Amino acid sequence: MVEQTFTFHLGTKIVFGKNAASLAGEELSFRGHKRVLIVTDKGIINAGLLNVILKSLDKHNIDYVIFDEVPPNPPSATVVKGIEVFNSNHCDSFIAVGGGSAMDCCKAISMMIVNTGDINEYDIGGKEFTKKGPDVITIPTTSGTGSEVTQWAVITNEETHWKASIGSPHMAPAVALVDPLLTMGLPPTLTAATGIDALTHAIEAYTTKGALNGTSPITDALSLQAIKLIGENLRQAYSQGENYEARKNTMLGSMIAGMAFPQIGLGNVHALAHPLGGYYDVPHGVANAILLPYVMKFNLVACPERFADIAVAMGENITGLSVMKAAEKAVEAVERLIKDTNIPTLSSFNIKDADLERLAEDALKDGNCSANPRKTTLQNLIDIYKQANNIKLESTSELQTV
Numbered sequence: 001m002v003e004q005t006f007t008f009h010l011g012t013k014i015v016f017g018k019n020a021a022s023l024a025g026e027e028l029s030f031r032g033h034k035r036v037l038i039v040t041d042k043g044i045i046n047a048g049l050l051n052v053i054l055k056s057l058d059k060h061n062i063d064y065v066i067f068d069e070v071p072p073n074p075p076s077a078t079v080v081k082g083i084e085v086f087n088s089n090h091c092d093s094f095i096a097v098g099g100g101s102a103m104d105c106c107k108a109i110s111m112m113i114v115n116t117g118d119i120n121e122y123d124i125g126g127k128e129f130t131k132k133g134p135d136v137i138t139i140p141t142t143s144g145t146g147s148e149v150t151q152w153a154v155i156t157n158e159e160t161h162w163k164a165s166i167g168s169p170h171m172a173p174a175v176a177l178v179d180p181l182l183t184m185g186l187p188p189t190l191t192a193a194t195g196i197d198a199l200t201h202a203i204e205a206y207t208t209k210g211a212l213n214g215t216s217p218i219t220d221a222l223s224l225q226a227i228k229l230i231g232e233n234l235r236q237a238y239s240q241g242e243n244y245e246a247r248k249n250t251m252l253g254s255m256i257a258g259m260a261f262p263q264i265g266l267g268n269v270h271a272l273a274h275p276l277g278g279y280y281d282v283p284h285g286v287a288n289a290i291l292l293p294y295v296m297k298f299n300l301v302a303c304p305e306r307f308a309d310i311a312v313a314m315g316e317n318i319t320g321l322s323v324m325k326a327a328e329k330a331v332e333a334v335e336r337l338i339k340d341t342n343i344p345t346l347s348s349f350n351i352k353d354a355d356l357e358r359l360a361e362d363a364l365k366d367g368n369c370s371a372n373p374r375k376t377t378l379q380n381l382i383d384i385y386k387q388a389n390n391i392k393l394e395s396t397s398e399l400q401t402v
Contacts, residue, residue, distance in 0.1 A: 006215050011172035012149050020179040024053045025060030027175045033093040035063040037086045039106035040097040041070045065089045073277045074105040075158045079119045082109035094136040100145030103138050104153035107171050110136050120157045123164035124367045132170040141182045143251040144194025144285050146258015148176040161278035180248040192341035195234040197285035198254035202226035205261040207306050208371045222260035227313040229253030238341045265371035268295045275362040289343045294387050296331045302374035346388045356385045
């Protein structure tokens with residue numbers, strides 16, 4: 001038997017724990033930086049979450065400029081504007097403060113400071129980055145995307161509505177300051193959506209084609225631990241926002257999932273979620289949370305043993321059950337979590353029936369679809385959208401036989 005070789009990239013220093021954000025100035029000073037661009041959004045500023053960071057910068061005599069114009073599902077135009085702000089203010093480094101949108105946008109801006117062309121050219125399979133941009137320090141304020149430790153960014157092409165997955169080892173942040181205190185004021189709705197987004201990362205990473213081939217044992221261990229942490233703590237973080245231990249453990253699970261999925265890929269949940277964000281501006285975490293149980297049901301037959309493991313990690317008792325029955329427990333556990341955290345329905349976003357085929361066509365072209373454990377057709381994706389959008393399927397639907 002030939003021993004398999006695997007690789008694992010993680011070029012980011014991680015500082016995790018209470019008051020980690022207060023080390024921003026120290027980390028920049030250590031690297032010789034003098035003037036930093038803070039990439040964030042107005043909600044972060046209004047919530048006062050920059051205060052501890054700015055105090056740290058002042059303490060270490062670091063000048064700063066604030067770019068607070070990052071929207072959800074950031075478009076390429078925001079990247080272009082960020083480049084202009086960075087260059088015109090003679091900055092030498094970055095701090096990204098916020099959720100995945102701010103961190104993704106910041107990483108993309110950094111890369112385009114030193115690489116040529118348009119950010120949209122660097123989608124998977126396109127142009128490759130040749131240089132590493134100025135240092136980025138990521139400071140997440142949600143427990144969901146894991147972007148603080150990934151070498152990927154998702155940027156929307158405004159003209160095509162395509163959400164491009166753009167990545168390179170050069171894109172890995174220099175430092176991630178992961179401070180659970182910054183999530184203490186996160187509203188319940190955002191806590192739920194971002195938490196199940198992180199759970200989706202872990203579940204998909206544990207069930208990709210690559211994971212089934214045994215190509216990433218480190219990723220397997222990280223994914224199961226992330227599922228356990230999120231499954232045990234998200235309800236408390238959602239319902240008891242002041243519960244620091246629940247916040248801390250949910251954030252740890254999110255970060256660990258972020259360490260896992262870039263190594264091995266994702267699957268149909270993300271492939272289907274991206275067009276919903278691109279065309280309908282559905283928040284990414286919400287889209288993932290809505291779609292997750294439907295995709296899990298579709299994928300069960302491809303890797304029931306893996307879903308049985310997920311059930312155990314979610315705290316389910318599978319003693320005496322067949323493998324398929326144990327696998328179904330994973331879906332049931334996720335459905336209960338979604339119900340308990342009041343995730344909205346897809347139909348609440350007024351998705352037009354006539355758009356489902358176009359959305360599915362984009363999903364099929366998404367690189368995550370090719371990593372899904374079960375081979376997927378266009379009709380499969382249309383049917384999953386229909387199920388999630390509460391549209392009755394035809395009796396011949398393949399999904400109904402799974």
